Each structure stands twice: as C-alpha cells, then as structure tokens.
Amino acid sequence: MANVSYVRKTMLPEKAPPVTSSGVLGWIRENLFSTPLNVILTLLSAGFAFYVLASILPWIFQSSWTAGSLGECREVIKATYGPDAHGACWAVIRERYLQLIFGFYPAELYWRPILAFVLALVALAPVLFSGLPRQMMRFSAVAPFLVPWLLWGGTFWVPLMVIAGIAVGVIAYNLLSRTVGSLAGIIAAGVLPVLWWIFVTSPLASGLQSIIPLGIEAIPSRSFGGFLLSITIGLVAITASLPIGIVLALGRQSDLLIVKTLCVGFIEFIRGVPLITLLFVASVLLNYFLPPGTDFDIIVRVMIMVTLFASAYMAEVVRGGLAALPSGQYEAADALGLDYWKSQRLIIMPQALKISIPGIVSTFISVFKDTTLVSIIGLLDPLGLSKAIRADVNWNGIVWELYGFIAFVFFIFCFSMSRYSMYLERKLQTGHR
C-alpha cells in the first residue's frame, strides 16, 4: 500500500531531562551560572565566603576550652596547633557562662530563674499559639504575679496582696457603677487599686507574714545580671508595651481632647528622646528627687523606662495598622450597632494588629536588643559583664570570644521572634491581598 500513514499507537516513555537542567547540576546551572554576569558574581561570592571562612573557622576550632587564663590558652593552642596558630580562648566562656547567664544570682537558687523562665514560656504559649487549650489562659493570668515572686523571692503575701488590689478595683467598680454611676465606677476602679498598692500592700503583707510565714529567700536586684537581666527587662517591656501601646494608639485617635492631647504628648515626647537619656533619668536624676534610703529599685526604674519607651513606638506601629484599615470596616462596625469597645475588639483590632505584626515584632526585637544599653548606667547585663570579666587578671585582653558568645545568644532569641512572626503572618493570611 502506498498511502500508509504512520500513527504511533503507544506513548513514548518519558525521557529523563538533560543532566544540565535537572538535579543538583541543573539547580546549580539555573541558580548560580545562568548568565556570564551570574558566573562572575557566583565566583566572587564563593571566593569571598572562602576567604572569610578560611580565617574564621580555624580560629573557632583551633581553640582551647580548658585553660585557666588567656596566657595559658595561648600556650595550649601553640603547643597543640603549631607556633603560628591563633585560636579562640573558649575557656573563658566555660568558666564564666553561668555568670553571663545568671549574673550574681546565688548559685544554689539557679532553679528559680530557670523555673520562672519556663513558667513565663508556658504562660505565653496560649497567647502565641491558638491551637493550645484555652484553659491555659487561666495560668497566663496568674503568671505575671508568680514569675516576679520566683525571681525576687520574699514573702508570698506580696503577690497575693497585689492580686487583692485588683479585686478591690473590681468590687469598687461593681458597687459604684450600680449606685453612683458608671463614670464614678471607672474612676474608683482606676484609683483605689493604686492607693491599695501604695499604702496597704506592704504593711499588710508584712503583717500577714509575721502571722503566717510563707515565703522564699529574697534576692536583691543588685544580684541580677547577665542574660537574666536582659531577658527580665525585655520580657517585661515586651509584654507590657503591647497593651499600653494599643491603648495609646486608640487614645491618639480619640475624639476626647484631653485624652488625645495626653496620648499625643506622651508618644511624641518619648519618641523625641533617646532611650539612653531615659535610662540616665532613671539612674541619676531620680536619685536626687527621691529621699535617700527610698527603696525604689534601680531595675524596676529601668523596666518602667524601657516599657514606656517601647509603648510609644508600639503605639505608632498600631496606629499604622489602624490607618491601613479601610474606613468601610469602621462604618460596618457602626452599622451593626456595636459599641466602641465591641467594634474595636471584634472588628478593628484583629485586622489592624494582623497588619502590624511585622512592625510589632521588629519593635520587640529592637527593645530586647536595646536592653544592652543598661550597661552604660552600670548595670551588669551581658555587655557590662564582659567588661567585668575582662577586668579579671586572667582574662584581660579577651574580646571576640565574649562578644561572639553574647551575639550568638542574642541571635537565638531574636531569630526565634522573627520566625514566630512569620509563622503568625502565614497563619493569619486570609487572602485579602
């Protein structure tokens, strides 16, 4: 037959793609050597990476972990790796890592800050991860009183009396708002607990303590140091600055003149002043104003200042989120007949906070890193301790090992915060963009 057309009846088996465009080789070709410019850039970067690693890696690994002083370190390294070797003296970290973590906290009580840290994480977990059972929130409500008590110790009656202060506020609000009016109730709920904390708490707590002793050994703030100090200040500032910042952001958008003026004034004043100035106010200026012997703890002063500082920045971040919401959302909330707080809680804030997550987390990270500034006012945070450790005759002259260790620990914390914020963004991604 002449007119035979050839029709393939079966599929040809798939051929493997060429070696140069699949697998490792393909990936390399695609990503590293696709154009002449990329080839040059790849070679340059590889050369640079090699140059950096070739000088850093031997330094990190040709090291001494056991020596008792810098001089001994050098001898050990020379004896082990040859006379020209330069290596890190990690022995200083081995000797001082507990001090860098806990500062001057008594060694036999290290379990307390560790337990406090774990409890703080457990308390934060239900806030951070919505998959966890909601009953855990009850513990989160108690933790703010339990954790400081574990850290500073003293009588257990103090946190109880502080909780009692809140109860006083709630009772006053319920009584007065029914009898006199809601405004009086709100004012009483604000003022009475403060009066209770200032005037009643400490005498009542010490009185109860003398009747029923209930407490653990008190640790003065001067004993706090190292990462314990950084994390304590950072955690307080981070957890307190978000609610305060939200309130300030709402206050700034308020129609009430006094509230608005106060919020704007506060935010602009704090943002107009460097953190280090506020720290100097806390450490130096307040000393002159307070009578000598006033037990107004330097660390509490610093915590207040750092929290105020973080709140002002947080307020602006949240305001950015509020401004990004289309006005239709506000109007929709009004149209549903929701009152101000309900519309904020159910409609506005969930969306505004979601938009603000990257800004909020970067504020958290920068606040945590800013805690190292306290070394300038003489508190021994990790950086301050690194100076104190260098002042030891044995370790004088050591620089990079200490800074490297401190940077490494800070990186772990900041990187986890950053990863968490990305997780949260992915989870809340509901497809508006």
Added chain:
Amino acid sequence: MNKSVFFGALAFVGLAAGASAAATLDDVKARGKLNCGVNTGLVGFAAPDANGVWGGFDVALCRAVAAATLGDASAIEFVPLTGKTRFTALASGEIDMLSRNTTWTFSRDVDLKFEFVGVNYYDGQGFMVPKALGVSSAKDLDGATVCIQTGTTTELNLADFFRVNNISYEPVPIETNAEAQQQYLAGACDVYTTDASGLAATRATFEAPGDHVLLPEIISKEPLGPLVRHGDSEWADIVRWSFNAMVSAEELGITSANVEEMASGTNNPEINRILGTEGNLGEMLGLDAEWAKRIILSVGNYGEVFEKNLGEATPIGLARGLNAQWTDGGLLYSPPFR
C-alpha cells in the same frame, strides 16, 4: 499651684536627705551592710571572679571599712559604677563611700562637695610604644599617631604635654580600654597613652609583652583615692583612718600573718595603740577597740594588698614606685596613731 506643691515636696525631700545623711555610720550599722561604689571592671582594681565575689585593690579598701565598722569584710553591697554615674551615686546617698580609682582634683573636692580621705594609689599618665619604633623618650614622638580615650583628663594632659614640648601629634579617639588594645595591636596608632597602671595591665595581656616598652615620662599627676560626701566628718574619719591603719601597719611590720600574735601585746606603743591593746583610739572613732586588728586580719596591710592585686608577682607586675612607704623613698606617709 500643683507645681509649687511639687517643688515644695522636693525641697522637703532635699532637707530630709541632708538631715539623714549626717550619720552614715548609724545607717551602715542599721543596714548591716556597707554600700561601696566600685568600678564596673578595671584590671587589678576591681573585678568579680567566676563566683561573683569582688576583688581588687580598690575593693580591698571597701572590705577594710566594712571590717572596721561591721566586723565582717564581706558585709558589703558592691555597686558597680561607671565614670558617668559615680558622683551622683555618692551625692544621692546610694553609696556610703566611693572607691573607684577616682583622681583627686580641686573641683571634685570643692565644687562637687566631696571629701577625698586619702590617696591609695599614686598614678600618672604614661606612654606605651612598640620597641620596633625605636623611641626612648616621649619627646621623640613628633608627628606620632596616639590612641587616646576621649572625654578623659588624659586627653587634656596629652595636648598640654605636646604643646609644652612644641611637637605635634595626631589623635586616634577611642572609647574603651579594650578597643584601645585592639587598635594599638592592629597598628592603628604608634603610641597608646593612659594611666601607667593601665598601660602595664594592658601590656601584660599581649602575646609578646617584650615587644612593647613604657616610656620613662610620666606627664601628669593622678592621685587616686577613696571619697565620701561632705557633711559627715565622723564617717570621713573612719574611712581615712581605716586606710591609714593599712599604711601604718605596713610601716610597722604588722601583717595578716602576725597580727594575732602582735595583738597580744608588743613593746611598741604605736602598734599597741593601732591594735587596741593600749589607749582608746577605736572609741574616739565610734568603733570598738579591735577595729584595726580586724582590717589587717581580713584584708592585710597596704603592702600585702598591693602585692596581691597589682604587684610584681601578678601578671600586671607593677613596681611600688611612688606607692612605696616614705621610708623606702615613696609617698606613703600615714599620720601617727596617737
């Protein structure tokens, strides 16, 4: 009106502060702890060890005062202070005494209203150069680059020295001693200048200390001493004579090793008066008779403290120099105990 109430309250607080500051000894005894301001970290003078226990030349003086007043050389709350916070901490009453290598100057003594009770270390500004530079005198340093800590008296002294000798220099401003060590070793500057004790301590940390020399010129006077607030002379006396007891003890040969033996009585009346077996010097200070004995027992005499923290047996390896007893050609000269 609110403002005037506020300032009124401030004024009252200030008055209360003045009144309560008058009896530091009573405060210390009531507290059971001495609040002593020290450096946040200076080699040989003040540093915490791995267990968080402070030690050093300045710290020893805190311990001496605590031993004299409270009978326990460890009953101290050490308050680490920076150059910026030290004076406010003392003025506000946060600390009872400051022992933080502070130079005794006119304005600090008079204008800042402090009372320097003595000089526990005679320091002075010196120069360190690499041996390879081939310089034997600071006057040969014409045109040199000099690493200098900014904002300190050393900066002014340096300018004065070069102007007086009509030579020029190029300053390399740096912030901390650690940074200075790095810069100097990296060759960013030919010369490093700071207090001679600091130079010796820095040189001791180098891999090859022999490659660097300290030039013979000392271009400033830096008498470092402990200080207290104006307005409580009794307390100033206690700190002053606690220090003098350490100096006299060295002069008279009382050491921590033989103090027990000497306290049972010697035929030198001055030793007996210091150790409280004769006379009532302790009572005059408002302390008990064995105050000085406890100092020597717990921290040692001046020479022992020096040798332990700064002396030639330590890596810092400072010679006594000006800080020798007057009988050995130094400046240490305690008034007599009588």
